[in-house]
Amino acid sequence: MPVTEIKSQDDYEKLLKKYKVVIINANASWAGPCKVMSPIYERLSNQIPYNPKYFALAKLDIDEVSDLAEKLDVPGIPFYVAYENGKRKDDIYMPGLSTLEKFLISWSDKAHELGKEPEKK
Secondary structure (H helix, E strand, C coil), X not given: CCCEECCCHXXXXXXXXXXXXXXXXXXXXXXXXXXXXXXXXXXXXXXXCCCCCCEEEEEEECCCCHHHXXXXXXXXXXXXXXXXXXXXXXXXXXXXXXXXXXXXXXXXXXXHHHXXXXXXX
């Protein structure tokens, strides 16, 4: 699955409205831990099972979209935030590979379950 790059508040809002579950990775190109974790996030995005109708992975550079990073209350980087039906539900800061993989799989599974629920009108 491609990782969507968030370049504006509008991009962020559209993602949250379109998908039942969205994971956002807040990072910076200059940060050592982000240089290590960003390729891992990309690789995991292609390995975890997911339904593209309900689940999306995204990333934002905290320097390029600093107002949004501030709004998300990013404590440090890399930082991963999970949204369910547009609401912030969970986050992890500076995870290792195993923790990140479990986080992504659990939220992909949650999106799958949410996709089985009837649409609310």
